[in-house]
Amino acid sequence: MAASLTLKNIPDEIYDRLKEAAQAHHRSLNxxxxxxxxxxxxxxxxxxxxxxxxxxxxxxxxxxGQFKADEIAEAIDQGRP
Structure with a gap:
């Protein structure tokens, strides 16, 4: 049997990230x-x-041959400082 749970005082940053993840995965927030x-x-x-x-x-x-070594290295390096 499923149970219900109410969450209170969720930090805004966590709530926002949950909302973004739900949209990205095509799910409801719940x-x-x-x-x-x-x-x-x-x-x-x-x-x-x-x-x-x-x-x-x-x-x-x-x-x-779908991926070349230099393309893979570039993809790995993207987003790194």
């Missing part, structure tokens, strides 16, 4: 809060083998 709590309190446990299998599936889906 759904975004639940997703954040689930992620923080009930993290998905994935074995190293599962991580490796996911990475291999992603790599297989890429076209050869």
């Amino acid at each position: 759904s975004e809060v639940i997703a954040c709590l689930e992620q923080a309190l009930m993290p998905l446990r994935i074995s190293p083998g599962e991580h490796l299998a996911r990475a291999r599936r992603i790599r297989e889906g890429l076209q050869p």
